[in-house]
Amino acid sequence: MSSYFDKAFSPATLGSMPLKNRIIKAATYEGKTPDGIPGDDLLNFHKAIVTGGTAMTTIGYCTTEADGRINDQMMWMHEGIRDWLTGMTRELKRISPGAKVSGQMTHCGNFSKNAKLMRLKRPLGPSRRLNLIGAVAGMPIAGSMTTADIDYLVQTYYDAARLMKETGFDAIEIHFSHGYGLSQFISPKTNRRNDTYGGSLLNRMRLPLRALDAVRKAVGDDFPILGKMGLTDGIKHGLHIDEAIEVSALLDKGGIDALICSGGTSSFNPMMYFRGDTLEKGLIEVEKNPLMRLGLKMIGPRLFRYYPYQELYFLEDAKRVRDRVQCQMVYIGGCTDVQSIETVMQEGFDFVQLGRPLIKDPDFVKHAMADSDYKNGCTHCNRCASLIEAPGGIYCPLNT
């Protein structure tokens, strides 16, 4: 066993928070919040992760407001679920002493098919654009936020962060990537504004940095804030690696505790972060709406481009960010072998986030600690990912 193996599976500190090892469950929207309620299914999913030895689990898609949801089954941070959230974090920490719970704070911006909007009439992003995912819900066009909408959005980050801290979350991960709300502002492809929130990178970062500042004010200095950022949108006129490195520097300067580097966007290029088998077939299989099925068949080949799986597929670009920032670094993307975890440690990353490997085997950490040659078994078939909107949400069909 190498010293990097020991490093990975020994206690560490994220910001000022102690973790029992350096393995963190990546945010994977679970699809287990029927009518927005984080009930037993969600709890049981994360119980398996924390009892399997993972130092910190991340609850996926903690939307900052009701209209930040992609669909009406997602949960949003509000008083009505305070007791559910408190019960969930308390139980996860009771059942696995020392385990920590993070929540990924998100807002969909203009990428929504949620027909039950509460405050808005249609989804809003930085600039007016087609919202193909919302066409069936009668919202084919997304609008552009006014500065009052932007101020409101920042306030939702503040309020949601307070609620999350009060309900027992130990950390917050702000989603700056994958084509959702804040990432729509960062990307030159989707941000066509000509006010102080568009144009130069500094202007496009104004809202994301305001959101970070609001979260920091809500949780205080001693509370870890992670940020998941994009290395590239993977599309013409989108965010590219050189600019992404400057994004990382701005987030670092803005007070983020740790950065997680991903890439691609749900709206243009999702396979960039879901490397492996295509999602197209699985999504068509579970889609109930015939119009959506037809739409998926039509746009599928263009949307779900082929990116063959390889271990550590974001490593080289993530190293460029690592070299630019002072904050801690969390590696994500294709870390299925124990040897890959060691490589990430050797490359100087502080933590590693695992998504599919922990869906496949929630006990992966325990198994790896007992046997460094342990094989995780995830084939990157992405069938779990195609189940995010299926009844009951995600699981690994290979385990059944």
Ligand SMILES: Cc1cc2nc3c(=O)[nH]c(=O)nc-3n(C[C@H](O)[C@H](O)[C@H](O)COP(=O)(O)O)c2cc1C
């Ligand atoms: C079922 C599923 C749901 C996901 N949902 C999210 C999400 O809500 N937020 C996010 O940032 N990434 C999401 N992802 C992407 C993962 O966090 C991660 O970036 C990706 O799976 C690559 O890591 P891995 O190779 O360890 O799986 C999801 C992935 C899967 C498989």
Ligand code: SF4
């Ligand atoms: S369905 Fe299972 S094997 Fe396939 S990608 Fe998901 S976790 Fe891995």
